[in-house]
Amino acid sequence: MSITVRLPGPLRQLAEGRTVVDLDGRPATAGAALAALRRQYPTVYHRIVTEQGDVRPHINVFVGDEDIRSLAGLETPVVDGTEIVILPAVSGGA
Amino acid sequence: MPKSASGIVADSGDVVLMVGTTKGAFLLRADRTRRSWALDGPHFPGEEVYAVALDQRGGRRVLWAAPGNPFFGTTLRRSEDLGATWSGQQDVTVQFPEGSGLSLKRVWQIRPGRASQPDHMLIGVEPSCLFESTDGGASWTPMAGLLNHAHRPKWTPGAGGMCLHTVIPDPANSDRTLVAMSTGGVYRSDDGGGSWQARNRGVRAEFLPDKHPEFGQCVHKIAQHPARPERLFLQNHWGLYRSTDWGDSWDDIANGVPSDFGFAMAVHPHDPDTVFIVPLESDMFRCVPEAKLRVFRTRNAGDSWEPMSSGLPQQDAYETVLRDSLDTDGLDPAGVYFGTRSGRVWGSADDGTSWLLIRDGLPPVTCVKAAALA
Numbered sequence: 001m002s003i004t005v006r007l008p009g010p011l012r013q014l015a016e017g018r019t020v021v022d023l024d025g026r027p028a029t030a031g032a033a034l035a036a037l038r039r040q041y042p043t044v045y046h047r048i049v050t051e052q053g054d055v056r057p058h059i060n061v062f063v064g065d066e067d068i069r070s071l072a073g074l075e076t077p078v079v080d081g082t083e084i085v086i087l088p089a090v091s092g093g094a
Numbered sequence: 095m096p097k098s099a100s101g102i103v104a105d106s107g108d109v110v111l112m113v114g115t116t117k118g119a120f121l122l123r124a125d126r127t128r129r130s131w132a133l134d135g136p137h138f139p140g141e142e143v144y145a146v147a148l149d150q151r152g153g154r155r156v157l158w159a160a161p162g163n164p165f166f167g168t169t170l171r172r173s174e175d176l177g178a179t180w181s182g183q184q185d186v187t188v189q190f191p192e193g194s195g196l197s198l199k200r201v202w203q204i205r206p207g208r209a210s211q212p213d214h215m216l217i218g219v220e221p222s223c224l225f226e227s228t229d230g231g232a233s234w235t236p237m238a239g240l241l242n243h244a245h246r247p248k249w250t251p252g253a254g255g256m257c258l259h260t261v262i263p264d265p266a267n268s269d270r271t272l273v274a275m276s277t278g279g280v281y282r283s284d285d286g287g288g289s290w291q292a293r294n295r296g297v298r299a300e301f302l303p304d305k306h307p308e309f310g311q312c313v314h315k316i317a318q319h320p321a322r323p324e325r326l327f328l329q330n331h332w333g334l335y336r337s338t339d340w341g342d343s344w345d346d347i348a349n350g351v352p353s354d355f356g357f358a359m360a361v362h363p364h365d366p367d368t369v370f371i372v373p374l375e376s377d378m379f380r381c382v383p384e385a386k387l388r389v390f391r392t393r394n395a396g397d398s399w400e401p402m403s404s405g406l407p408q409q410d411a412y413e414t415v416l417r418d419s420l421d422t423d424g425l426d427p428a429g430v431y432f433g434t435r436s437g438r439v440w441g442s443a444d445d446g447t448s449w450l451l452i453r454d455g456l457p458p459v460t461c462v463k464a465a466a467l468a
Contacts, residue, residue, distance in 0.1 A: 010166065014184060043184045047166040050197035051189040058164045088165040 001080040003027060005037055007044065008087055015041045020083075030063055031074030033084055048086055058089045099137045101178030108467050109423050110176070111441075112157065113433055114143030115457035119159050121177050122452065126466070128429050128443040131452050137161075137177055144418070145217070147204035148465045152212030155467065158231070160201030160217075168201055170217070172231060188217065188225055188234045194241065196221050203418070205261040208268060218258035222249055222275040226287065237287040240273070245292070245309050249278040252312050252331070259417055260313070264340075265320045272316070272341055276331070279311035280341050293337075296344035300332040301377075315359040315417045319366035327369050327396065329359040329417075331377065336396045347396030352383040358420035362445065363428050367395045370422075370430055370446055372415040380414050387411040389420075389432070391446050405449035406440065413438070418461035425466050433459025 005021045012019055021040060027033040038045035048059055053074075055061055061068045062085040068076040078084065102123045104110060111122040111131070118136025137143075138161035147158040157177060162168030171182040190196040200220040207214030215227040217234065223241055225234040240258075249256060257276055264270035272282045272293070279294040292309040299311045312331035319325070328335040328344060334354045335344040348354035353373040362368035371390050375383045382388065386408045388401040414435040423429035430446040433439045437456035442449045 043186060046186040046189075050167070051192060052195060052197050053192070054197070056165065056167060059166070091164075 003033055003036075003078055003080065004083050005033065006083055006085045010088075011044050011047055011086065014043045014047065026080070027078060029072075029074060030061060030068050030076040030078055030084060033078055033082075034061075034074070058091050060087050060089050061085075062087065099135045099177060101173070102132065102134045102176045104176060104467055106467050109425065109429060110148065110465055110467060111431055111439065111452070112146040112148065112159070112461075112463045113439055113453075113456065113459055114146050114159070114418075114461035115433075115437070115459050116142045117457035119143040119146060119161065120453075120456060121157075122439070126425060128423075128425075128441060129450075131441075133453060134177060136457075137180065138171070142200075142460065144460045145201045145204045146461055146463050147206060148463065149206040149215070150465065150468045151206055151209055153468075154212070156231075158204045160204060162200055168198055170201060170204075170231070170234075187232070188219065190223070190236060190241075196223070196241075200255060200257065202257045202259040203261050205263070207263055208265055211268065216261045216263065216271070218261045218273060218275075220255045220257040222246075222256050222258040222278055224258060224261065224271075224273055224287070237283075239283060239287055239289050240281070243281075243290060245278065248310065249275065250310075252276040254417075260316045262316060262318050262326070264323055266323060270340070272326070274313040274316050274328075276314060277310055277312040279309045279313050280316070280328070281309075282341050293341035294344070295342065296346075297328065297330055297335055298333055314357045317359045317361040317369060319361045322366040325366070325395070327359060327361065329356050329371055331355065334371070334396070347392075349396065349398050351390055351399050355380075356415075357417040358415045358432060359417075360420045360422050360430070363422045363424045364426055365393070368393050368445070369396065370420060371399075372420060372432060374414060381412045382414075385409060385411050387413050387440075389430070389442075389446055389449075402442075402446045402449070404447065405442075405451075412436075416460055418463075419459050421462050421464045423464040423466050429464060431462050431464045433462045435459065 023036040113120040118139045120135030122131045141161035145160040149156045157173040171180040203218035205216045213230040260274035262272045269286045281290040315329045326337040334348040356373040387406040390399040420432040430442040435458040439453040441452045
């Protein structure tokens with residue numbers, strides 16, 4: 001089992017067309033998982049996270065069914081088999 | 095899905111309009127008569143584009159655009175085939191340093207540098223800062239003198255955001271560059287960007303208790319003719335000004351305009367005394383005065399202004415022209431162009447005397463840049 005990240009449509013072209021990325025290693029938190037994603041697809045990471053290390057305001061990162069903002073943020077634990085889901089928030093549309 | 099953009103086919107002497115909107119960028123092409131325009135776009139559909147540019151220095155022909163959206167941030171893209179393809183999607187070249195506490199929100203201005211330095215470029219961004227490239231835009235570095243400026247904690251965002259929207263390098267002196275931000279006002283460096291001094295003397299801040307602070311003004315746009323680099327024209331958030339000393343001091347030139355509130359300003363490409371503006375009624379009602387769409391033109395450097403209305407709607411025109419949505423094309427007679435928040439693009443092929451509707455039905459226009467292809 002590994003930890004995976006499911007990407008929204010606009011980011012898949014930046015990850016060789018992948019919908020789901022299997023992360024290398026065994027990150028223990030959501031933040032560590034995003035850091036692992038950065039090593040594999042740095043451009044995808046920068047579309048999700050600002051240069052100051054914050055998840056962009058209109059991007060939601062889910063662990064299971066919960067937005068990590070309502071859990072422990074980037075310190076939210078992840079375990080083998082966790083799917084992290086990246087989704088644009090409804091607040092960002094124009 | 096919108097139809098895909100394929101770029102434009104154009105020859106030397108043709109005129110290209112680059113139009114940024116809240117939902118993508120569009121390219122328009124005409125021959126030098128400027129009577130008929132072909133549209134290509136949207137490029138970057140769904141993304142806002144507040145800055146575009148065409149760099150023709152050193153024999154190149156490079157289009158630049160800065161698409162972005164609230165979800166995934168902003169990128170800087172370039173095309174060497176007039177929009178057929180764009181590079182830069184995978185690049186993350188414009189970033190504030192980690193630990194600065196600042197994150198890029200939007201690129202407001204793409205400014206190719208001096209003709210004598212064809213690999214030098216500058217961009218103005220939100221939050222207010224100036225980035226510099228010395229390799230033709232491949233890599234970018236924030237200018238530390240502005241990044242760490244002592245005034246930064248007191249700069250506050252205007253309605254459009256905390257933006258550095260105007261970048262004016264001195265064509266003759268590579269150590270001098272002037273920028274304007276909203277709010278913050280005018281700053282100038284005379285030492286290659288190492289230090290920046292506020293240059294707002296005479297410019298009022300109607301929205302502050304002290305109407306003439308050292309800085310904090312809400313400057314909307316500054317225009318300059320390269321043949322008279324020391325003379326600058328400034329459209330303020332209430333106020334229309336001229337400086338004859340590179341911004342050391344500013345004098346009111348709102349002589350006969352229906353309002354001195356507005357955003358857009360452009361100087362004639364061949365006559366340094368001719369400047370175009372589109373006044374708006376007020377900060378509380380940001381539409382053209384009396385619902386008449388008029389471009390005001392001075393031919394005497396602001397001593398007087400005349401309304402240009404031929405071909406433009408003169409009733410029920412609730413139009414707004416934003417700060418970078420007015421430009422000229424360099425031909426003689428000059429083409430003058432502007433775009434509105436209602437998605438219309440207007441053009442004049444006779445120095446602004448008469449106008450034609452070039453395009454209707456676009457998304458809200460955020461910027462217009464025009465150029466004749468070399």
